Amino acid sequence: MRIICDAPGQTCNRLWTYVASVARCIAERRKMVIIFYDWTIEDFPNLLHSKYIYFPLWHKWYLERGNGWNNYKGLTWKVTHNKRWDKVFSFFGCTKGWSTRTDTRYLRQTLPELKRIFRPKDEIMNKAEAMVASLRREADIVVGVHIRRGDYATWNDGRFFFELEEYRQFMLRVQYLYKDKRVVFFISSNEDFPPEQFEGCRCRRFGREPSGAILDLYTLSLCDRIMGPVSSYSRWASFIGEVPLCFLEDKEQQFTEENFSKIVDFFHFENGKEIFDW
Numbered sequence: 005m006r007i008i009c010d011a012p013g014q015t016c017n018r019l020w021t022y023v024a025s026v027a028r029c030i031a032e033r034r035k036m037v038i039i040f041y042d043w044t045i046e047d048f049p050n051l052l053h054s055k056y057i058y059f060p061l062w063h064k065w066y067l068e069r070g071n072g073w074n075n076y077k078g079l080t081w082k083v084t085h086n087k088r089w090d091k092v093f094s095f096f097g098c099t100k101g102w103s104t105r106t107d108t109r110y111l112r113q114t115l116p117e118l119k120r121i122f123r124p125k126d127e128i129m130n131k132a133e134a135m136v137a138s139l140r141r142e143a144d145i146v147v148g149v150h151i152r153r154g155d156y157a158t159w160n161d162g163r164f165f166f167e168l169e170e171y172r173q174f175m176l177r178v179q180y181l182y183k184d185k186r187v188v189f190f191i192s193s194n195e196d197f198p199p200e201q202f203e204g205c206r207c208r209r210f211g212r213e214p215s216g217a218i219l220d221l222y223t224l225s226l227c228d229r230i231m232g233p234v235s236s237y238s239r240w241a242s243f244i245g246e247v248p249l250c251f252l253e254d255k256e257q258q259f260t261e262e263n264f265s266k267i268v269d270f271f272h273f274e275n276g277k278e279i280f281d282w
Contacts, residue, residue, distance in 0.1 A: 009098035011040040011084045015217060016236040018042040020270050021101030022051075023118065027110035029056035030117050039098075040080045043073055047128060047218045050121045105270040112268065115246075122244055124222055128215050132223040135190065139208060143188035147178055148224035148241070149207075150232025151193035163253075164233035170255050172202045174231065179205060181259045190227055192220035229264050234279070242267035249273070 006025050011018065018041070025036050037058045045052050045059075052059065066072050083089050111118070123129065139146045149171065156165040166174075179187045191199060191209035194217065199207035213219050221237060224230050225245025232238040234251050242249035248264035265273040272278055 005035050005037060007037040007039065007093075007096070007098040008101040009039050009084070009093040010100040010102055011042070011080050012102045013236070015042050015044050016221070016240045017102070019122065019240050020105055020236055023122070024104040024107040024111070025099070025101060026054070026056060026121060027114040027118060028107070030114040031110040038101075040084060043077060044215075044218055047124050047215050048122060049125050050123055054121050056121075108269040108272075119244060124215070124218050128219050128222060131210075131213070131219055132226055135208065135210070135223055136226040139188050139190060142186070143206070144185035145182055145187050145229065146190060146227045147175075147187060148190045148192060148227035148230040148232075148238075148247075149175060150224060150230065150235065150238040150241075151191060151195065152233055152235055152237070153193075153195060156233060164235075166233065166252065166255060168197065168201055172205065173255075174252055174257065174259075175202055175205045175207075177257075177259050178229070178231065181261070190223055192224050192232075231264075236270075239267050239270065239279075243269075251279075 006028070008022065008025060010021065012021055022038060028034065029036050035056055035058060037060060039059075039061060041059055041062070045062075051057065052062070061076075067076055136146060151168070151171055153165055156162065159165075175189055187206070189202070189205055189207045191202075191207050193209070196212075199209055210216065210219060210223075221241055222245075224238065224241035225247060227245075227247055230238050230242055230247050230249045231252055232249075234253065238249055238251075241247065243266070246266055248266050250259065250263045250265075262275070265275040265277065268274050270279070271281070
């Protein structure tokens with residue numbers, strides 16, 4: 005039984021931490037343990053109640069009382085960023101899921117079941133599907149745009165940080181690429197700005213929602229194309245939705261249809277392009 009003992013980063017890092025082990029369990033009819041789950045776990049009922057996965061620290065009655073979730077997140081950080089605990093986990097044969105990202109053996113063959121297990125609750129998917137359906141009524145192609153700034157101003161020396169005007173220019177170039185089609189953009193971002201910011205482009209986005217990050221993520225997974233800076237977030241949307249993705253890597257970037265390709269595992273596009281572990 006594989007025991008996942010780490011908890012790296014935000015939600016999509018966690019999903020990539022789990023997926024190779026879940027795929028293996030499906031293929032080999034095994035079971036696994038996830039000790040420290042992400043706080044969005046209740047948005048994924050099929051994951052929480054999967055016959056392949058056991059969550060030993062799942063105590064809903066505690067997490068929903070008082071400061072339960074914050075206490076749990078604090079405990080998670082302290083235990084998973086501690087060399088002494090690393091030794092304890094190693095002694096008991098635990099695995100750091102982040103290190104399993106290169107294990108691609110079962111991803112393709114188990115993808116249908118992975119999509120079921122990692123499907124969010126109906127409340128989220130219904131909103132995502134309704135949004136994309138409404139966009140398709142006014143367009144021939146729906147392009148999801150992941151706008152991430154914030155910490156990207158300093159991460160990797162700001163290499164993948166772009167101003168909103170630069171995102172608008174990216175969108176205009178993609179719009180020109182599909183100039184024979186009606187293009188509409190779905191905006192995914194944790195920043196508060198109006199779609200009207202992107203003059204010359206037809207855009208829609210959700211307002212503030214309780215499950216905003218997951219709702220945006222799975223709406224991206226329903227689009228026809230996705231573009232955004234190098235991120236595990238858009239990478240997951242492309243993988244789980246089988247949607248061609250193009251990473252934004254340079255402010256002068258131009259676009260061709262060949263730039264868009266599906267993510268098949270954490271480090272590779274379907275067209276063979278390799279993604280470096282920034």
